[in-house]
Amino acid sequence: MDLNYLIAILASGVVAGTPILYASLGEVITERAGILNLGVEGMMLVGAVSAFYVGTFSQNKWLGLLVAIVAGGLMALIHAVITIVFRANQVASGLALTIFGTGLSAYLGRTLVGIPPTSTFKAVPLPGLSQIPIIGKILFNQDLMVYLSVILVVVLWFVFYITKAGLLLRAAGENPSAVDALGHNIFLVRYAAVIGGGMFAGAGGAYLSLAYSPSWVENMSAGRGWIAVALVIFAVWDPARALLGAWLFGVIASLGLHLQALGVMIPSYFLQMLPYIFTFIVLVITTRETKTRRSGTPAALGIPYSREER
Amino acid sequence: MKHKLLGSWEIKKTNTSSGLKKVVISVTSIILGLIFAGLFVLLTGKNPLELYTEIVQSSVGSIYGLSETIVEMIPLALCSLGVSLAFRMQLWNIGAEGQFYMGAFGATYFALFFSGLPKLVLLPLMLLAGLICGGLWALIPALPKAFWNVNETISSLLLNYVAYLWIAYLVYGPWKDPKGNNFPLTKQFSDNGTIPVFGNTRISYALFLMAIIAVILFFILKYSKWGYEIRVSGSSRKAADYAGMSYIKNVLMVMFLSGAISGIAGMAEVSGVLHRLQQTISPGYGYTAILIALLARLNPISILLVSFLMGGLLVGGYSLQTSGFPSSMVSMFQGSILFFVLAGEIFNNYRLVRKKA
Numbered sequence: 001m002d003l004n005y006l007i008a009i010l011a012s013g014v015v016a017g018t019p020i021l022y023a024s025l026g027e028v029i030t031e032r033a034g035i036l037n038l039g040v041e042g043m044m045l046v047g048a049v050s051a052f053y054v055g056t057f058s059q060n061k062w063l064g065l066l067v068a069i070v071a072g073g074l075m076a077l078i079h080a081v082i083t084i085v086f087r088a089n090q091v092a093s094g095l096a097l098t099i100f101g102t103g104l105s106a107y108l109g110r111t112l113v114g115i116p117p118t119s120t121f122k123a124v125p126l127p128g129l130s131q132i133p134i135i136g137k138i139l140f141n142q143d144l145m146v147y148l149s150v151i152l153v154v155v156l157w158f159v160f161y162i163t164k165a166g167l168l169l170r171a172a173g174e175n176p177s178a179v180d181a182l183g184h185n186i187f188l189v190r191y192a193a194v195i196g197g198g199m200f201a202g203a204g205g206a207y208l209s210l211a212y213s214p215s216w217v218e219n220m221s222a223g224r225g226w227i228a229v230a231l232v233i234f235a236v237w238d239p240a241r242a243l244l245g246a247w248l249f250g251v252i253a254s255l256g257l258h259l260q261a262l263g264v265m266i267p268s269y270f271l272q273m274l275p276y277i278f279t280f281i282v283l284v285i286t287t288r289e290t291k292t293r294r295s296g297t298p299a300a301l302g303i304p305y306s307r308e309e310r
Numbered sequence: 311m312k313h314k315l316l317g318s319w320e321i322k323k324t325n326t327s328s329g330l331k332k333v334v335i336s337v338t339s340i341i342l343g344l345i346f347a348g349l350f351v352l353l354t355g356k357n358p359l360e361l362y363t364e365i366v367q368s369s370v371g372s373i374y375g376l377s378e379t380i381v382e383m384i385p386l387a388l389c390s391l392g393v394s395l396a397f398r399m400q401l402w403n404i405g406a407e408g409q410f411y412m413g414a415f416g417a418t419y420f421a422l423f424f425s426g427l428p429k430l431v432l433l434p435l436m437l438l439a440g441l442i443c444g445g446l447w448a449l450i451p452a453l454p455k456a457f458w459n460v461n462e463t464i465s466s467l468l469l470n471y472v473a474y475l476w477i478a479y480l481v482y483g484p485w486k487d488p489k490g491n492n493f494p495l496t497k498q499f500s501d502n503g504t505i506p507v508f509g510n511t512r513i514s515y516a517l518f519l520m521a522i523i524a525v526i527l528f529f530i531l532k533y534s535k536w537g538y539e540i541r542v543s544g545s546s547r548k549a550a551d552y553a554g555m556s557y558i559k560n561v562l563m564v565m566f567l568s569g570a571i572s573g574i575a576g577m578a579e580v581s582g583v584l585h586r587l588q589q590t591i592s593p594g595y596g597y598t599a600i601l602i603a604l605l606a607r608l609n610p611i612s613i614l615l616v617s618f619l620m621g622g623l624l625v626g627g628y629s630l631q632t633s634g635f636p637s638s639m640v641s642m643f644q645g646s647i648l649f650f651v652l653a654g655e656i657f658n659n660y661r662l663v664r665k666k667a
Contacts, residue, residue: 038463042645078649088652091402091463092604096652099597100645104350107639218638223471230464269479276471283468287460 017250019204023228024242026200033193034173034300038094041225042101043075047205049105052216061119072202080194087304112216121211156239173298176305234286339654343647365626377511382621385575389599392571394608399544405466406572407596408473409444413573416443418587421503429502444573445566452565456558495588505582514582528610
């Protein structure tokens with residue numbers, strides 16, 4: 001395999017990893033506040049369909065992205081109400097959100113199937129940086145949403161570890177009663193985290209329908225929402241490691257596609273299995289790691305907070 | 311024991327919840343769920359009541375519709391019985407879809423390559439193969455769960471995609487019917503490999519299988535020591551360890567059985583309804599099964615009832631297709647109903663009362 005080919009695989013790996021990166025970052029925020037949201041797949045789908053709908057008819061991809069973000073946030077709001085106010089089981093509520101989002105997106109997108117996009121995110125080479133050998137082609141010849149995702153990783157890292165808001169967020173997932181006792185509104189923090197997480201998932205969906213494969217196809221996220229949830233464990237709830245995981249996943253996925261193009265004699269179905277099997281293995285390995293290092297999982301993850309049971 | 315919510319109302323904890331109250335809460339939740347989903351239909355300028363009428367009419371409004379509803383009920387109920395067993399132990403096996411596919415795969419293997427065997431030998435063999443393939447597929451996420459506490463929700467779900475692609479490989483590749491006009495399906499099973507049906511309906515005798523498994527599960531869960539064990543292990547691993555129950559053994563057994571029952575569903579579908587393996591053997595039975603198990607509160611007998619209702623919804627979904635709607639939109643109704651059922655759960659344990667001045 002020559003160098004150019006390798007560069008092409010890595011560059012398309014970044015693209016393939018980006019929707020998962022957005023979704024993973026969202027889930028990191030949500031879980032840091034102590035709420036598990038398994039509705040990522042559903043939120044991504046609703047994000048994808050609304051982005052494509054608005055982006056295509058307004059011929060404005062940014063408007064499409066914005067609406068997808070709002071739609072993802074609204075979807076997450078449902079989960080927030082059910083798990084925070086009604087203190088329902090978070091696993092079940094997240095599954096309900098995925099089931100709901102799958103149906104809602106299929107319904108909303110019924111007239112969009114086969115329609116060509118009018119406004120999409122295309123590669124914008126960064127002046128100067130894109131000239132750097134190898135790295136320039138991989139990292140700096142991408143579309144604006146890829147750059148934005150990297151900026152968001154940095155921003156989130158600062159928010160998490162430097163700001164007071166980040167401290168509050170992490171505390172909400174570690175020790176909610178302490179946050180409450182200090183006079184902060186734990187419910188508000190959790191609401192914000194769940195809705196924020198949904199907005200990221202919505203953006204991830206928008207990336208699918210406006211950049212990765214500009215179109216609307218029923219169920220087009222194809223399990224990426226679940227992979228994003230799995231990568232959060234790999235990322236040990238850290239935005240920077242989420243980036244690493246998502247790109248690694250993307251490279252594996254694009255490797256599968258390129259091997260096919262290279263004429264490797266493995267049936268394409270097996271190559272398509274790679275990302276799921278890879279994620280499965282990563283999940284097993286990282287879970288074992290986190291256990292031995294006793295770090296990572298927010299202590300109050302998945303536990304509804306109730307004042308009376310404090 | 312007070313919890314402030316809104317204005318002059320407060321929520322009080324109650325320790326008892328009558329049967330009637332549970333029914334009222336469930337029915338209210340379902341109605342609210344349909345209204346909520348209906349709002350989205352309304353927003354796009356369609357009349358949700360028309361859709362709902364269409365769904366009811368096509369599913370239970372005629373003998374044919376009713377029989378089709380029962381055809382859909384069988385895989386739904388079987389998968390749901392499977393996942394409910396795992397849920398009892400707080401094992402979130404959401405891989406029923408994949409276990410269903412693998413069950414269909416195992417059964418198809420024998421139907422295709424041992425088609426000459428007499429029916430009374432071939433069918434039990436197919437059943438056994440479906441059961442084992444489904445069970446083994448569920449063991450893949452169960453092993454890391456049992457030994458290293460790896461999240462089984464995500465891992466079992468990921469395997470659904472692998473199973474789906476495996477079937478795709480087979481029906482587009484080595485198992486494709488050479489005389490099938492290039493469609494992704496295997497050749498039709500010999501008569502020996504098909505489960506008989508009732509009269510001129512498409513309802514197969516797998517209906518008995520479903521009923522038997524439901525009853526067996528009901529008794530195991532309610533009266534056996536093992537049924538008690540898995541409930542205890544589910545609510546607290548510490549308590550189970552203390553009582554000398556093997557958590558690891560129970561995780562593996564429960565997951566195997568859970569997957570095996572979904573595998574049986576896959577076998578029943580290819581052998582009883584489709585008579586061949588094809589790419590589209592499930593409109594998401596394994597996912598709807600999760601919803602059914604939760605709506606039925608994991609009670610095997612209630613599962614049969616809810617499966618009938620959800621089967622009707624699926625049949626209704628197919629008929630919506632002829633009016634230009636995607637049949638998968640029924641999952642919007644399903645998800646919405648589940649929202650309200652989950653939220654409504656709190657009223658079983660709490661009461662909303664007006665504050666005393």
